[in-house]
Amino acid sequence: MSETHNALEERLVIPANVQVGSDSVLTGKDTFRRFFSELDPALTIGAHCHISGAQFALGKRASVHVGDYVFAAHLIVLAEQDISIGNCVLIGFNVVLADTDFHPIEPAARMLDAIAVSPLARGRARPPIACAPVIIEDDVWIGPNVTILKGVRVGAGAFIEPGSLVTRDVPARARVLGNPAQIIGEV
Amino acid sequence: MPLLADRRVPYDWFDGRVPDNVDIHDDAYIESAFSFEECRALAPHAVRIARGAHLYSATIFDIGERGRVEVGECSMLNGARLICDERISIGAFATISWNVMFLDSYRVPTDPLLRRALLKSVGHPRLLPFDPAAAARAITIHDNVWIGFDVCVLPGVTIGEGAVVGARSVVTEDVAPYFVVAGNPARPIRELERPSERPTP
Numbered sequence: 001m002s003e004t005h006n007a008l009e010e011r012l013v014i015p016a017n018v019q020v021g022s023d024s025v026l027t028g029k030d031t032f033r034r035f036f037s038e039l040d041p042a043l044t045i046g047a048h049c050h051i052s053g054a055q056f057a058l059g060k061r062a063s064v065h066v067g068d069y070v071f072a073a074h075l076i077v078l079a080e081q082d083i084s085i086g087n088c089v090l091i092g093f094n095v096v097l098a099d100t101d102f103h104p105i106e107p108a109a110r111m112l113d114a115i116a117v118s119p120l121a122r123g124r125a126r127p128p129i130a131c132a133p134v135i136i137e138d139d140v141w142i143g144p145n146v147t148i149l150k151g152v153r154v155g156a157g158a159f160i161e162p163g164s165l166v167t168r169d170v171p172a173r174a175r176v177l178g179n180p181a182q183i184i185g186e187v
Numbered sequence: 188m189p190l191l192a193d194r195r196v197p198y199d200w201f202d203g204r205v206p207d208n209v210d211i212h213d214d215a216y217i218e219s220a221f222s223f224e225e226c227r228a229l230a231p232h233a234v235r236i237a238r239g240a241h242l243y244s245a246t247i248f249d250i251g252e253r254g255r256v257e258v259g260e261c262s263m264l265n266g267a268r269l270i271c272d273e274r275i276s277i278g279a280f281a282t283i284s285w286n287v288m289f290l291d292s293y294r295v296p297t298d299p300l301l302r303r304a305l306l307k308s309v310g311h312p313r314l315l316p317f318d319p320a321a322a323a324r325a326i327t328i329h330d331n332v333w334i335g336f337d338v339c340v341l342p343g344v345t346i347g348e349g350a351v352v353g354a355r356s357v358v359t360e361d362v363a364p365y366f367v368v369a370g371n372p373a374r375p376i377r378e379l380e381r382p383s384e385r386p387t388p
Binding site: 141143161164165177179187 | 270310311339359
């Protein structure tokens with residue numbers, strides 16, 4: 001049996017394309033406020049998870065997978081494509097995982113994007129935005145206030161120190177710190 | 188501002204009480220008992236908030252059973268999270284901004300195989316116990332320290348009197364008195380002038 005409720009102890013309404021595994025708890029009032037994925041399933045959460053105060057902000061074609069025995073508090077998942085979290089992953093307070101740049105980097109495209117998201121958009125489509133999947137492998141520890149950006153694979157057993165901003169793959173069992181995150185040792 | 192007789196905070200938005208082992212001076216201010224919802228400390232006088240200190244709502248005392256925290260005179264905490272399994276001491280005149288994380292412990296083994304074994308043995312991540320193998324190391328913040336927003340202070344760090352930590356820094360090693368540090372990891376960038384006298388509030 002899985003249990004989902006918001007901060008007021010009412011049952012949290014979870015979208016039909018979300019699957020939550022057995023013995024998992026999902027709490028928070030903003031969890032699905034920005035959940036727009038039309039895939040099925042769009043979000044799968046494994047068994048024995050405790051995910052409190054998370055926000056799953058998924059674009060229309062996004063998918064997010066979370067393994068078993070995952071802990072997360074106040075996690076923000078920003079997915080336009082694919083973000084996956086393995087088994088036995090412990091995620092600290094205020095972590096952000098993003099698989100997208102949100103905006104174009106090139107100045108010409110950025111002005112077109114600014115128009116396309118403005119009140120003067122008049123139905124214009126946004127220019128292409130770079131996305132790349134984020135993969136957190138098994139047994140990873142992610143400290144509080146960490147941000148993991150698009151395209152990063154965090155290898156199994158890695159230890160991400162608090163406050164890190166991860167822009168590149170982290171080898172298995174590596175210990176990283178910094179902005180940008182650098183390898184400082186191994187566990 | 189004294190607590191009410193039942194240890195509620197006057198005008199609190201949250202329906203909770205301040206634990207008995209949290210000493211808040213009558214001339215200190217806290218905005219909400221919510222700050223102590225994650226305080227599991229067992230020792231008498233485990234948390235001491237001195238006169239003139241002021242703590243706003245988003246300040247969270249996430250304290251394990253053996254933890255002890257003290258906050259000195261006229262110090263302000265505007266939404267820091269104190270993760271304490273041993274000791275976090277904050278001196279007088281501190282200015283601590285929002286989203287600051289103090290951790291005196293990582294709370295779980297750093298070895299991923301030990302961590303996995305621990306998770307499987309307790310059966311659920313919410314049941315993870317205090318782990319003596321995750322040795323806690325006390326954090327000491329001396330008087331008159333300014334810590335900018337989004338800063339992380341890691342286990343075992345001492346920040347010297349009068350120092351300043353720039354916003355979004357991660358402090359991994361001791362900070363000398365009257366130095367400004369910044370960056371991730373934080374590095375000294377400037378030295379400040381020592382005051383000639385110390386005012387009394």
